[in-house]
Amino acid sequence: MKNPMRKNPPTTEESEAYPHSDESSDSDGVVPEHEIPAQYESSNTPQLPQGNEKNFVYPEGLREYEPIDRDEDDEMDFWSAQLLHVVQNGMVFSSKEELMLGIHSWNIKCNKEMYVVESTTKKWRARCYTTNPKCNINLRTGPPCAWYANARRKTSDSMWQLTRWVDSHNYYGTVVGNSNRCMKSKDIATRILHHIRDDIAFPVKSIQAHIKDRLGVDISYSKGWRARQDAVERIYDSWLTNFRELPTYVDALKKHNPTTVVDWLHEPKGSSDIETFKYVFWAFGPVISAFQYCMPVISVDGTFLKGSYKGKLLITVTKNANNLILRLCFAIVDEETAESWTWFFHHLWEHIARHRGKKLCVISDRHKGIINAVSNLAVWRRNAIHRFCLRHIRSNLMQKFKIKELKELCWDIGSTTQQRKYDHSVDLMKGILPEAWEYLEEIGEDRWTLVHDRNNRRWGTLTTNISESFNHALKGIRMMPIKAIIERTFDKTVEHFLMNNQVAHNCRTRLAPYRYEWYQIRYQNSRHHRLQEYSYVSGRYRVISKIQTNECGGNDYIVDY
Structure with missing residues (x-):
């Protein structure tokens, strides 16, 4: 299955800031190998003296090609990931990636740089960066550096072994700017894996600080970002792999959870062999x-x-009897449009909301796609009402009229349940700026105020904070590949039911713990009010609230029960 969304190609390693743009890429791009000096060509190389092969000494320039004097049966010295920078001649690495990580780490520890001369499936060679023709001339001080490293792949077990190793650089000076080319994003990913497992949203600035603190190396923001992406892919597989495995995973999920619903909308341009999904x-x-x-x-x-x-992740949440967030459904779409929201609300009704029937209340911001879907889909228009988030209303007001006093008044108007306080706040706003109240009035007072919320359809809910709180909790999930996102939402749902099952098992009251506590507080407060019955038949009462120590209270209310 193809991925439906556009890829964000990260900038290359070469594009990151470094003097003269000499920073090598993460792919360890190999520069052309130095030509072997003429004196070392086969026609000019001294021949082995007959009968003295054991005493023959290789010319200085060709010693790096001399085979290692080691028997395969000798005890091998294996490189350890716990001691990244410890490298020595003859050391064995389980893969080429480990070999490069170890040698990069050693150079970083020495505050030196290197570049790859040759990299094939069977051999790998590196030299000091000061011998690179592209090297900044300011780094070339003193005699040429003799550091080099040669490795070959063992044919017996496919491991890699250092066959030649110089254990120090002999040029003067260190890395300019403290931005070491040896610190590749893939090496950074190896060093931050444990952080990403604990917190997939581990900030890039924290990655930069971690590398600086541990290794004394400055890395660019883009390199830290790529390192985090690399670490995520190592844990959850690549994005392309996730897209390919998604149909199989979804089928298995539905098979083991028969009541689970997964619906797709595929692109009409997909071929007969490959379907490209637009929404899920x-x-x-x-x-x-x-x-x-x-x-x-x-x-x-x-x-x-x-x-x-x-892509965009659409979510719907509600609250259970214990005031805890319940995640109802999810969708991944390309953009938040009228089309995508209409498709989402159609499936929300078909699979979830229709079982609840009428008297549903939808609370959202004033996104045109949401307004269009709720008002144009007949089932939602007949069976639900649409209310707006008070915090978004206030934010829109402040963007249009940048007067500080309006912010508090808007909240007072929307949140109060008392007509007297409502009228007082409206009068104050009209006195400050009549245009501000006209703007709010055009939205529709029943859409955002509790006073005009007929039949308490909002259940006292003022904002979309429950969905945005969950958005904050999903901060890390949003960085995962698509299959991992669905899997994580499943795991979170399982955790929710396990926790609530334990709460229900330990509950000893007739109401859920949160509701029972809420009831007890209000019951105790009500005992200090004075009550006078006006009409038993119509259920009308007069209530005078308790007078507080600060001389507040003592208000007179007529209540229809």
Whole structure:
């Protein structure tokens, strides 16, 4: 299955800042090998004296090609990942990647640089960077550096062994600017794997600080970003691999969880052999059943993905009886458009909301795609109402009218349940700037205020904070490849039910712990109010609230129960 989203190609290593743009790439690009001096050509090389082969000494320039004097049966010295910078002649590495990591680490420890002269499937050679023709002339001080390293692949077990090794650089000076070319992004990824496993959103600036603290090397932001991406792919596989494995994974998920729903929208341009998906929607069976016992208020929101491919993650959440967030469903789309939101709301109704019936409340920001979907889909128009997040309303107001006093007044107007306080705050706003109240009034007071929320359809919910809180919790998940995202949402759902099962098992009250505590606080407060019955038939009462020590309270209310 092809990936549906555009890739963000990271800048190359060569593009990162370094004097004269000499920084080598992460691929260890091989520069042309130095020509062997004429005196070492086969026609000019001294011949081995007959009968004295054992005493023959190679010319100085060809000693690096001399075969290592080691029997295969000798005890081998293996390189250890716990001691990255410890390298010596004859050491054995399990792979070419380990070989390069070890030699890079050794050079970084010495605050020196190297470049690869030759890299094939059977041999690998490196020299001091000062011998590179591209080297900055300022680094070439003193005699030419004699450091070099040769390695070959062992034919018996495919391991790599250092056959020639000079254990020091003999040129004067260190790395200019403290930005060592030996520090490749793949080497950084190896050093931060444990951090990424603990927190996939481990900040790039923290990666830079970690490398600086441990190795004394400055790395660019782009190199740190690529290192984090490399580490993520090592843990969760590459993005392309995730796309290929996604259909198989989804089929297995549905097979072991029969009530789980996964729906696709494929691009019409896909070939008969390869289908390219545009949208994917998923919801887990236990969540669909649990929603029937949650408050009939859902919060919808979208957030962008941070991986190698662009896309948006759409989510719907609600709260259970214990005021804990329940993740209802998810979708990955290319962009937040009227089309994608309409497709999402259609599946949200078909698989989840229709089982709940009427009197649903949808709370969101004022995204045009969401407004279009809820108002144009007949099932949502008939069975649900749409309310706006008060925090987004306030933010929009402040962007249009940059007056500090309006911010608090907007919140007071939207959050109060008392008509007296509502009218007072509206009058204050009109006195400051009548245009501000006209702007809010055009939105529709029933869309964002509790006073005009008929039949308490919002259940006191003012904002989309529950979905945005979950967005914050998903900060790391958004950096994962797509299969890993679905897998992580499944794991989080399992954790949710395990935790709530334990809470329910230990509950000894008739209400959920949060609701019972909420009830007890209000019950104790109500005991200090004075109550007068006006009409038993119509359920109308007069309530006078308790007078507080600061002389507040003592308010008179008429309540219809």
